[in-house]
Amino acid sequence: MKFSIKSLLLGTALLSTIITGCKKDDPTPDDNTTDLLLIASGYTDAGSMKVKLYAVDSLYSAYTQLFIEVRDSASNEVVENAQVTIMPMMDMGNMEHSAPYENPTSTAAIDGMFPCNVVFQMPGEMGWTLDVTVDNLTSGSGTVTLPLSVKNPAVTRTRVITPANDPNARLVISYLQPSDPKVGVNDFEITLHSKESMTSWPAIENYTVQIEPEMPSMGHGSPNNVNPTHITNGHYEGQVNFTMTGLWRINLTIMDGSTVVDNTAYFEVTLQ
Ligand SMILES: [Cu+2]
Numbered sequence: 219m220k221f222s223i224k225s226l227l228l229g230t231a232l233l234s235t236i237i238t239g240c241k242k243d244d245p246t247p248d249d250n251t252t253d254l255l256l257i258a259s260g261y262t263d264a265g266s267m268k269v270k271l272y273a274v275d276s277l278y279s280a281y282t283q284l285f286i287e288v289r290d291s292a293s294n295e296v297v298e299n300a301q302v303t304i305m306p307m308m309d310m311g312n313m314e315h316s317a318p319y320e321n322p323t324s325t326a327a328i329d330g331m332f333p334c335n336v337v338f339q340m341p342g343e344m345g346w347t348l349d350v351t352v353d354n355l356t357s358g359s360g361t362v363t364l365p366l367s368v369k370n371p372a373v374t375r376t377r378v379i380t381p382a383n384d385p386n387a388r389l390v391i392s393y394l395q396p397s398d399p400k401v402g403v404n405d406f407e408i409t410l411h412s413k414e415s416m417t418s419w420p421a422i423e424n425y426t427v428q429i430e431p432e433m434p435s436m437g438h439g440s441p442n443n444v445n446p447t448h449i450t451n452g453h454y455e456g457q458v459n460f461t462m463t464g465l466w467r468i469n470l471t472i473m474d475g476s477t478v479v480d481n482t483a484y485f486e487v488t489l490q
Pocket of ligand 1: 308340
Protein backbone atom coordinates (compact mmCIF):
# COMPACT_ATOMS: atom_id res chain seq x y z
CA MET A 219 0.00 0.00 0.00
CA LYS A 220 1.53 3.30 -1.06
CA PHE A 221 -0.87 5.23 1.14
CA SER A 222 1.54 6.43 3.79
CA ILE A 223 4.28 8.30 2.00
CA LYS A 224 2.05 9.68 -0.71
CA SER A 225 -0.47 11.00 1.76
CA LEU A 226 2.30 12.65 3.71
CA LEU A 227 3.65 14.29 0.56
CA LEU A 228 0.18 15.32 -0.44
CA GLY A 229 -0.52 16.82 2.97
CA THR A 230 2.70 18.80 2.72
CA ALA A 231 1.83 19.95 -0.79
CA LEU A 232 -1.63 21.08 0.27
CA LEU A 233 -0.22 22.86 3.27
CA SER A 234 2.42 24.70 1.28
CA THR A 235 -0.26 25.76 -1.19
CA ILE A 236 -2.32 27.18 1.64
CA ILE A 237 0.68 28.95 3.13
CA THR A 238 2.18 30.35 -0.07
CA GLY A 239 -1.14 31.53 -1.38
CA CYS A 240 -3.60 30.35 -3.90
CA LYS A 241 -3.50 29.47 -7.55
CA LYS A 242 -7.13 30.39 -7.97
CA ASP A 243 -6.50 32.25 -11.22
CA ASP A 244 -4.89 29.24 -12.79
CA PRO A 245 -7.50 26.57 -13.46
CA THR A 246 -5.16 24.60 -15.72
CA PRO A 247 -6.83 21.30 -16.55
CA ASP A 248 -5.49 18.37 -14.57
CA ASP A 249 -2.58 20.41 -13.27
CA ASN A 250 -3.39 19.70 -9.64
CA THR A 251 -4.28 16.08 -10.08
CA THR A 252 -0.97 14.59 -11.23
CA ASP A 253 -0.24 13.01 -7.85
CA LEU A 254 -3.78 11.74 -7.47
CA LEU A 255 -5.63 8.77 -8.81
CA LEU A 256 -8.92 9.28 -10.65
CA ILE A 257 -11.44 7.06 -8.85
CA ALA A 258 -14.70 7.89 -10.64
CA SER A 259 -16.42 10.62 -12.61
CA GLY A 260 -19.88 11.50 -13.83
CA TYR A 261 -22.36 14.25 -14.68
CA THR A 262 -24.78 15.74 -12.17
CA ASP A 263 -28.49 15.09 -12.74
CA ALA A 264 -29.08 18.86 -12.94
CA GLY A 265 -26.93 21.97 -13.16
CA SER A 266 -24.71 20.72 -16.03
CA MET A 267 -21.66 19.86 -13.99
CA LYS A 268 -19.01 17.18 -14.34
CA VAL A 269 -17.71 15.73 -11.09
CA LYS A 270 -14.39 13.90 -10.81
CA LEU A 271 -13.42 12.03 -7.68
CA TYR A 272 -9.74 11.62 -6.86
CA ALA A 273 -7.82 9.92 -4.06
CA VAL A 274 -4.18 9.39 -3.11
CA ASP A 275 -4.42 5.67 -3.79
CA SER A 276 -7.01 3.01 -4.57
CA LEU A 277 -9.78 2.98 -1.98
CA TYR A 278 -9.30 0.81 1.07
CA SER A 279 -11.40 0.02 4.10
CA ALA A 280 -9.98 2.92 6.16
CA TYR A 281 -10.33 6.62 6.91
CA THR A 282 -9.83 7.95 3.39
CA GLN A 283 -9.05 11.38 2.01
CA LEU A 284 -11.02 12.20 -1.16
CA PHE A 285 -10.77 15.14 -3.53
CA ILE A 286 -13.70 16.35 -5.63
CA GLU A 287 -13.22 18.41 -8.76
CA VAL A 288 -16.24 20.10 -10.30
CA ARG A 289 -16.35 21.51 -13.82
CA ASP A 290 -19.00 23.29 -15.81
CA SER A 291 -19.78 20.65 -18.43
CA ALA A 292 -20.27 23.24 -21.19
CA SER A 293 -17.20 25.45 -20.67
CA ASN A 294 -15.05 22.84 -18.86
CA GLU A 295 -14.08 25.60 -16.41
CA VAL A 296 -13.23 24.44 -12.90
CA VAL A 297 -15.89 25.48 -10.40
CA GLU A 298 -13.99 27.18 -7.58
CA ASN A 299 -16.90 28.06 -5.32
CA ALA A 300 -19.67 25.67 -4.42
CA GLN A 301 -21.33 23.95 -1.52
CA VAL A 302 -20.23 20.35 -1.97
CA THR A 303 -21.74 17.63 0.21
CA ILE A 304 -21.21 13.88 0.11
CA MET A 305 -23.10 10.78 1.22
CA PRO A 306 -21.42 7.38 1.06
CA MET A 307 -23.75 4.38 0.83
CA MET A 308 -23.25 0.66 0.68
CA ASP A 309 -25.90 -1.58 -0.82
CA MET A 310 -25.43 -5.05 0.63
CA GLY A 311 -28.39 -6.56 -1.19
CA ASN A 312 -30.65 -7.17 1.77
CA MET A 313 -29.88 -3.81 3.38
CA GLU A 314 -28.16 -0.49 2.85
CA HIS A 315 -25.95 1.46 5.18
CA SER A 316 -23.93 4.63 5.10
CA ALA A 317 -20.54 5.37 6.68
CA PRO A 318 -18.84 8.04 8.77
CA TYR A 319 -17.89 10.99 6.57
CA GLU A 320 -16.66 14.58 6.67
CA ASN A 321 -17.97 17.07 4.12
CA PRO A 322 -15.66 19.67 2.54
CA THR A 323 -15.13 22.32 5.21
CA SER A 324 -15.13 25.28 2.80
CA THR A 325 -17.19 26.46 -0.18
CA ALA A 326 -13.90 27.60 -1.75
CA ALA A 327 -11.92 24.98 -3.63
CA ILE A 328 -8.32 24.32 -2.56
CA ASP A 329 -6.17 24.04 -5.66
CA GLY A 330 -9.33 23.49 -7.69
CA MET A 331 -10.65 20.69 -5.50
CA PHE A 332 -12.90 20.12 -2.53
CA PRO A 333 -11.23 17.80 0.02
CA CYS A 334 -13.43 15.54 2.12
CA ASN A 335 -13.13 12.26 4.02
CA VAL A 336 -14.96 8.96 4.30
CA VAL A 337 -14.43 6.07 6.70
CA PHE A 338 -15.09 3.00 4.57
CA GLN A 339 -15.77 0.73 7.52
CA MET A 340 -15.92 -2.39 5.37
CA PRO A 341 -14.46 -3.44 2.04
CA GLY A 342 -16.63 -4.03 -1.02
CA GLU A 343 -15.59 -4.50 -4.62
CA MET A 344 -19.20 -3.65 -5.44
CA GLY A 345 -21.97 -1.99 -3.50
CA TRP A 346 -20.27 1.22 -2.39
CA THR A 347 -21.40 4.50 -3.95
CA LEU A 348 -20.71 8.13 -3.17
CA ASP A 349 -23.42 10.72 -3.77
CA VAL A 350 -21.86 14.11 -4.50
CA THR A 351 -24.21 17.07 -4.40
CA VAL A 352 -22.93 20.37 -5.76
CA ASP A 353 -24.73 23.62 -5.12
CA ASN A 354 -23.14 26.43 -7.06
CA LEU A 355 -24.39 29.98 -7.56
CA THR A 356 -24.04 30.01 -11.35
CA SER A 357 -25.27 26.57 -12.39
CA GLY A 358 -27.58 25.61 -9.57
CA SER A 359 -27.69 22.32 -7.74
CA GLY A 360 -27.18 18.76 -8.91
CA THR A 361 -26.20 15.32 -7.66
CA VAL A 362 -24.15 12.50 -9.14
CA THR A 363 -23.87 8.97 -7.76
CA LEU A 364 -20.39 7.54 -8.25
CA PRO A 365 -19.75 3.78 -7.92
CA LEU A 366 -16.72 2.88 -5.80
CA SER A 367 -14.62 -0.19 -5.25
CA VAL A 368 -13.17 -0.52 -1.75
CA LYS A 369 -10.44 -3.07 -1.02
CA ASN A 370 -9.33 -4.69 2.20
CA PRO A 371 -6.01 -3.13 3.28
CA ALA A 372 -2.97 -5.28 4.09
CA VAL A 373 -3.11 -4.04 7.68
CA THR A 374 -6.41 -3.31 9.45
CA ARG A 375 -6.99 0.43 9.69
CA THR A 376 -10.62 0.61 10.76
CA ARG A 377 -12.49 -1.54 13.24
CA VAL A 378 -16.22 -1.84 13.90
CA ILE A 379 -16.62 -2.82 17.55
CA THR A 380 -19.64 -3.89 19.56
CA PRO A 381 -19.24 -1.86 22.76
CA ALA A 382 -18.96 -3.86 25.99
CA ASN A 383 -21.65 -1.69 27.60
CA ASP A 384 -24.19 -1.75 24.73
CA PRO A 385 -24.55 -4.84 22.50
CA ASN A 386 -26.89 -2.98 20.12
CA ALA A 387 -24.46 -0.13 19.41
CA ARG A 388 -21.50 -0.04 17.04
CA LEU A 389 -18.28 1.88 17.48
CA VAL A 390 -16.08 2.65 14.47
CA ILE A 391 -12.41 3.18 15.34
CA SER A 392 -10.07 4.33 12.57
CA TYR A 393 -6.30 4.70 12.52
CA LEU A 394 -4.97 7.88 10.90
CA GLN A 395 -1.48 8.59 12.22
CA PRO A 396 1.39 7.84 12.17
CA SER A 397 1.09 7.06 8.45
CA ASP A 398 4.88 6.96 8.16
CA PRO A 399 6.03 5.68 11.59
CA LYS A 400 9.56 6.25 12.79
CA VAL A 401 11.56 5.05 15.80
CA GLY A 402 10.92 7.65 18.50
CA VAL A 403 7.91 9.73 19.37
CA ASN A 404 5.24 9.94 16.65
CA ASP A 405 2.02 11.90 16.48
CA PHE A 406 -0.86 9.49 16.98
CA GLU A 407 -4.39 10.07 15.70
CA ILE A 408 -7.57 8.04 15.54
CA THR A 409 -11.21 8.87 14.85
CA LEU A 410 -14.24 7.55 16.73
CA HIS A 411 -17.73 7.32 15.25
CA SER A 412 -20.91 5.63 16.39
CA LYS A 413 -23.71 4.02 14.47
CA GLU A 414 -26.84 5.99 15.31
CA SER A 415 -28.82 4.38 12.48
CA MET A 416 -28.03 2.74 9.12
CA THR A 417 -27.62 6.21 7.59
CA SER A 418 -26.18 8.18 10.51
CA TRP A 419 -22.65 7.57 11.78
CA PRO A 420 -21.78 10.68 13.80
CA ALA A 421 -18.43 11.57 15.36
CA ILE A 422 -18.00 10.80 19.06
CA GLU A 423 -16.55 13.81 20.82
CA ASN A 424 -16.81 12.99 24.53
CA TYR A 425 -14.89 9.75 25.03
CA THR A 426 -11.46 9.33 26.54
CA VAL A 427 -8.82 7.10 24.97
CA GLN A 428 -5.81 5.39 26.54
CA ILE A 429 -3.07 3.83 24.47
CA GLU A 430 -0.61 1.13 25.42
CA PRO A 431 1.94 0.20 22.77
CA GLU A 432 3.62 -3.18 23.04
CA MET A 433 5.96 -5.36 21.05
CA PRO A 434 4.18 -8.73 21.16
CA SER A 435 7.30 -10.68 20.15
CA MET A 436 9.39 -9.21 22.97
CA GLY A 437 6.85 -8.53 25.67
CA HIS A 438 7.73 -4.92 26.36
CA GLY A 439 6.07 -1.56 25.92
CA SER A 440 7.45 1.94 25.78
CA PRO A 441 7.56 5.04 28.00
CA ASN A 442 6.56 8.61 27.20
CA ASN A 443 3.31 7.96 25.35
CA VAL A 444 0.62 10.64 25.44
CA ASN A 445 -2.99 9.48 25.55
CA PRO A 446 -5.05 10.92 22.69
CA THR A 447 -7.56 13.63 23.55
CA HIS A 448 -10.45 14.90 21.49
CA ILE A 449 -9.51 17.75 19.16
CA THR A 450 -12.51 18.20 16.88
CA ASN A 451 -15.05 16.23 14.90
CA GLY A 452 -14.26 12.85 16.47
CA HIS A 453 -10.50 13.16 15.95
CA TYR A 454 -8.36 12.18 18.96
CA GLU A 455 -4.67 13.09 18.97
CA GLY A 456 -1.79 12.06 21.20
CA GLN A 457 1.72 10.65 20.86
CA VAL A 458 3.06 7.13 20.55
CA ASN A 459 6.67 6.16 21.25
CA PHE A 460 8.29 3.30 19.33
CA THR A 461 11.65 2.51 20.92
CA MET A 462 12.87 0.13 18.21
CA THR A 463 12.07 -1.31 14.78
CA GLY A 464 9.75 -4.26 14.33
CA LEU A 465 6.08 -5.02 14.87
CA TRP A 466 4.22 -2.92 17.41
CA ARG A 467 0.69 -3.30 18.62
CA ILE A 468 -1.07 -0.19 19.90
CA ASN A 469 -3.71 -1.36 22.37
CA LEU A 470 -6.65 0.96 22.94
CA THR A 471 -8.92 1.45 25.92
CA ILE A 472 -11.94 3.59 25.10
CA MET A 473 -13.96 5.06 27.96
CA ASP A 474 -17.22 6.95 28.23
CA GLY A 475 -16.65 8.69 31.52
CA SER A 476 -15.74 5.87 33.91
CA THR A 477 -17.42 3.19 31.75
CA VAL A 478 -15.19 1.02 29.58
CA VAL A 479 -16.69 1.05 26.07
CA ASP A 480 -14.00 -1.16 24.58
CA ASN A 481 -10.62 -2.54 25.54
CA THR A 482 -10.23 -5.12 22.76
CA ALA A 483 -9.30 -2.93 19.78
CA TYR A 484 -5.72 -2.44 18.63
CA PHE A 485 -3.81 -1.35 15.57
CA GLU A 486 -0.57 -2.84 14.34
CA VAL A 487 2.37 -0.89 12.98
CA THR A 488 5.56 -2.31 11.50
CA LEU A 489 8.67 -0.15 11.60
CA GLN A 490 11.39 -0.99 9.09
CU1 LIG B 1 -21.59 -2.97 4.05
